[in-house]
Amino acid sequence: MVTEQQSLPLGFVRGEPVFEQPEDLYIPPEALELMLDLFSGPMDLLLYLIRKQKMDILDLPILRITEQYMVYVDMMREMKLELAADYLLMAAMLAEIKSRMLLPKIASDEDEEEDPRAELVRRLKEYEIVRSGAHELDMQPQQERDYFIAHADTDARDLAGHAPPEVSLEELSLALLKVMQLVDVQAHHQVKREALSTRERMSRILEKLQTNTRIEFSQLFETNEGRSGVVVSFLAILELNKEGLIALTQAESYSVIYVVSKSTAGATEHRAEG
Amino acid sequence: MIADKQLKQLVEAAVFAAEAPVTLDQLLGGVLADYRLNRPRLRQVLDELKDDYRERGIELVEVASGYRFQTRSELGPALVNMWPDRAPRYSAALFETLALIAWRQPVTRGEIEAVRGVSVSTQIMKTLQERGWVKVVGHKEVPGRPALYATTKAFLDYFSLQSVADLPALAQPRPELELDLESAADTNDTRERGTNKEENP
Amino acid sequence: MIADKQLKQLVEAAVFAAEAPVTLDQLLGGVLADYRLNRPRLRQVLDELKDDYRERGIELVEVASGYRFQTRSELGPALVNMWPDRAPRYSAALFETLALIAWRQPVTRGEIEAVRGVSVSTQIMKTLQERGWVKVVGHKEVPGRPALYATTKAFLDYFSLQSVADLPALAQPRPELELDLESAADTNDTRERGTNKEENP
Numbered sequence: 001m002v003t004e005q006q007s008l009p010l011g012f013v014r015g016e017p018v019f020e021q022p023e024d025l026y027i028p029p030e031a032l033e034l035m036l037d038l039f040s041g042p043m044d045l046l047l048y049l050i051r052k053q054k055m056d057i058l059d060l061p062i063l064r065i066t067e068q069y070m071v072y073v074d075m076m077r078e079m080k081l082e083l084a085a086d087y088l089l090m091a092a093m094l095a096e097i098k099s100r101m102l103l104p105k106i107a108s109d110e111d112e113e114e115d116p117r118a119e120l121v122r123r124l125k126e127y128e129i130v131r132s133g134a135h136e137l138d139m140q141p142q143q144e145r146d147y148f149i150a151h152a153d154t155d156a157r158d159l160a161g162h163a164p165p166e167v168s169l170e171e172l173s174l175a176l177l178k179v180m181q182l183v184d185v186q187a188h189h190q191v192k193r194e195a196l197s198t199r200e201r202m203s204r205i206l207e208k209l210q211t212n213t214r215i216e217f218s219q220l221f222e223t224n225e226g227r228s229g230v231v232v233s234f235l236a237i238l239e240l241n242k243e244g245l246i247a248l249t250q251a252e253s254y255s256v257i258y259v260v261s262k263s264t265a266g267a268t269e270h271r272a273e274g
Numbered sequence: 275m276i277a278d279k280q281l282k283q284l285v286e287a288a289v290f291a292a293e294a295p296v297t298l299d300q301l302l303g304g305v306l307a308d309y310r311l312n313r314p315r316l317r318q319v320l321d322e323l324k325d326d327y328r329e330r331g332i333e334l335v336e337v338a339s340g341y342r343f344q345t346r347s348e349l350g351p352a353l354v355n356m357w358p359d360r361a362p363r364y365s366a367a368l369f370e371t372l373a374l375i376a377w378r379q380p381v382t383r384g385e386i387e388a389v390r391g392v393s394v395s396t397q398i399m400k401t402l403q404e405r406g407w408v409k410v411v412g413h414k415e416v417p418g419r420p421a422l423y424a425t426t427k428a429f430l431d432y433f434s435l436q437s438v439a440d441l442p443a444l445a446q447p448r449p450e451l452e453l454d455l456e457s458a459a460d461t462n463d464t465r466e467r468g469t470n471k472e473e474n475p
Numbered sequence: 476m477i478a479d480k481q482l483k484q485l486v487e488a489a490v491f492a493a494e495a496p497v498t499l500d501q502l503l504g505g506v507l508a509d510y511r512l513n514r515p516r517l518r519q520v521l522d523e524l525k526d527d528y529r530e531r532g533i534e535l536v537e538v539a540s541g542y543r544f545q546t547r548s549e550l551g552p553a554l555v556n557m558w559p560d561r562a563p564r565y566s567a568a569l570f571e572t573l574a575l576i577a578w579r580q581p582v583t584r585g586e587i588e589a590v591r592g593v594s595v596s597t598q599i600m601k602t603l604q605e606r607g608w609v610k611v612v613g614h615k616e617v618p619g620r621p622a623l624y625a626t627t628k629a630f631l632d633y634f635s636l637q638s639v640a641d642l643p644a645l646a647q648p649r650p651e652l653e654l655d656l657e658s659a660a661d662t663n664d665t666r667e668r669g670t671n672k673e674e675n676p
Contacts, residue, residue: 040568041593086593123592129645130590133574134567136643140634144396144561146551147635148291150533150544152332152343152491156353164405165364169433175369176377176441183389196377196439203379203424206411244415245380245422262415283532284553287546290533291554304557329480331487345488352485353492355505367605383560392602396561397494418559 042090043127045072050124057124060117062101066094093120201236206245209261217248217257276309285319293400294410295340368398372407376429376438380411380422399423407432477510486520496541496632539631539638569599573608577630578645581612581623600624608633 039045049068055061073091100116141147205220221233237259240246247260276284288305289296298313306316320341324334332343345353371394374386386394402408407429413419425438435441477485489506490497497505499517507517521542525535533544546554555562572595575587587595603609608630614620626639636642 037566040566040571041591043592044567090592123590126590127592130571130575130578133578133645134570136645137570137574137577137634140636140642141548141551142563143633144558145555145563146548147545148287148551148554150287150290150343150491150546152290152345152488154345154350154353154488154492155347156345156350156492157357159350159354167364167369167432169435171369172373172376172433173441175366176373179370179374179377179389180442182391196442197437199377199379200425200438203411203422206380206422206424207409210412245412261412279530283547284550286532287550287554288557290544291546291558300557305553307556308553331484331489332491343491345492346484349485349488352506352509353488355508356489356493356501365605391598392605393563393565395606420560 042069042087043124044131045069045087046090047124047128047131057121057128060121060124062094062098062117062120066098069094197232198235198239201232202240202245205233205236205240205259206261209246209259213261215259217259220259276311281306281309281311282319282322285316286323289323289334289341290343292342293396293403295337295342297340300340364401365398367392367395368401371398372402372425372429373441375402375408375423376425376441379424379438381424382414382420382422384420386423477512482507482510482512483520483523486517487524490524490535490542491544493543496538496543498541501541536635537637538635539628543632545635565602566599568593568596569602572599573603573626573630576603576609576624577626577639577642580625580639582625583615583621583623585621587624606633 039048046065046069049055049065049072050057050060053064053068055065070091073087076087097116097120143149208215208220217237220237221230223230225233237246237248241248245262247262249258249260250256284305285301288301292300298316301316302311302313320334320336327333327343330346331349332345334341334343367390370390371386374389375381378385378389383394383399399408403410405428406426408423409426410421411424412422414422430437485506486502489502493501499514502517503512503514521535528534528544531547532550533546535542535544568591571591572587575590576582579586584595584600600609606629607627609624610627611622612625613623615623631638631641
């Protein structure tokens with residue numbers, strides 16, 4: 001079922017004729033990164049190329065497939081995209097098969113020499129089956145995509161006196177330490193106690209704005225908290241504003257400043273405006 | 275326009291699927307967003323649903339924060355037997371999620387997932403909200419309007435904290451703890467998770 | 476004795492209130508413990524309930540770990556619209572890994588990597604285990620004693636399946652190809668041929 005169209009080669013890449021310059025090989029750099037996410041690995045990429053070029057997997061044109069694979073891998077390397085070592089491993093394997101194919105066959109009395117492509121073809125077929133399995137799984141109904149669990153609340157559990165699990169502060173602290181380390185790997189965040197108070201205050205302000213979508217600026221401060229409390233509230237308002245969760249409005253200079261929610265569920269009037 | 279039957283099915287499914295009681299606005303802006311429906315009409319649908327469940331084991335009720343289905347109160351004593359006495363435990367995933375909410379609040383589920391590198395199960399969010407430790411304080415104005423989660427006063431009370439700011443001081447690694455964590459990280463890498471089973475929260 | 480109506484209400488309420496799907500045994504030994512009821516009778520009640528919900532927005536289904544109510548799948552898109560941040564997002568790599576574990580279980584990480592041609596990220600294994608879809612069921616007696624992974628009931632529940640045998644049979648290699656798919660063939664045998672789907676997506 002080889003559907004190789006013989007026409008004039010468009011050019012030669014590393015000595016190999018290129019018959020059709022596949023337009024899908026020209027990929028804008030920004031799309032390359034996306035592509036890396038698109039393929040789940042080198043096998044996936046290989047299969048894609050085989051499909052795209054309508055090659056016969058059983059009589060794999062190893063020269064062509066190797067060329068095309070290398071075009072992709074080289075592009076990704078040129079873009080200095082973080083390329084998994086597995087892609088390079090596959091490139092090496094392809095190159096090896098290619099060189100073995102190029103070697104003259106030595107006539108021998110022994111059993112027929114195994115086609116150097118056999119192992120790759122076997123793996124490709126096997127992988128193809130797994131990929132179709134993944135597709136089958138994806139077609140199954142999935143929770144919160146196709147269906148949701150239907151729950152009813154109950155007061156019976158309270159009757160049972162069924163206490164929820166006891167949790168120690170230590171467990172929570174350890175968990176916090178773990179996520180702090182996680183984040184530390186991603187970025188160097190200095191966790192300061194003041195910053196935490198601010199985050200917490202942000203939540204309280206949003207909470208207030210859920211019942212009242214517009215609150216006078218000054219009402220968000222509690223004077224009995226003292227100086228530091230006022231500072232925390234002020235920082236929280238600035239941060240909320242920066243993150244686009246609230247807006248500050250004022251009819252005219254020196255008039256009352258209002259804090260308006262941009263985020264509450266109940267803010268239907270606001271939604272209607274937008 | 276939407277057929278009456280389909281409309282009722284949608285509203286019914288949405289109330290059942292919600293993690294907390296749902297308001298008319300949530301229904302109108304969410305599951306019914308594609309249909310032009312007014313509040314009286316929706317109320318009528320909810321009344322019909324109430325009626326449909328009049329003779330069933332559960333009922334549709336309106337509570338302070340919206341509509342929800344709940345088991346009929348007469349059945350309470352019989353349902354008690356559903357929960358045998360056993361002390362459940364929370365998963366590490368739940369603790370990490372809670373810690374992240376405390377630390378990064380107000381935070382969306384997507385932001386939590388970005389840090390933890392794994393998706394956060396709905397069950398965990400539900401458990402945290404049922405315990406009253408976490409609540410939705412708003413919605414982020416980005417596509418999808420994801421909920422913003424924050425810790426509550428009940429959370430602070432439970433752990434006898436004055437403020438979330440008291441947490442990091444506690445989380446300072448003690449020398450002997452650091453060692454523990456390193457070995458824990460090692461076993462994580464070699465996927466020795468048999469002992470660290472993820473039960474349902 | 477318990478009146479039919481009350482019995483049905485009790486079973487209905489129990490299934491709705493449970494945190495996870497409930498089995499016949501859980502019902503018989505829990506909420507129904509005070510009544511002398513046999514399994515056929517209980518099955519009959521559940522069948523009646525299924526029937527009652529035939530035209531509603533939710534349905535009673537049986538999955539691997541028992542009975543549960545869930546929203547009708549036609550309503551999925553509208554409901555997802557209501558909670559976009561709850562919608563699952565899984566990569567192709569995760570699904571391939573999961574498919575391999577489902578169809579080839581028990582399987583080692585090395586075996587998964589051999590087929591997929593890429594190293595399996597620790598994050599994928601972590602997600603799969605945190606979701607409770609995959610667990611370590613033993614260790615292979617080869618050097619290094621690698622963990623053997625298998626799917627769980629929670630995996631089946633998530634995909635609305637009663638057993639692994641309900642998974643569609645995977646495409647068979649073409650006859651002219653002699654592939655080393657013994658392990659796959661074994662699991663395939665237990666499956667129904669009739670469900671064979673088209674060979675490729």
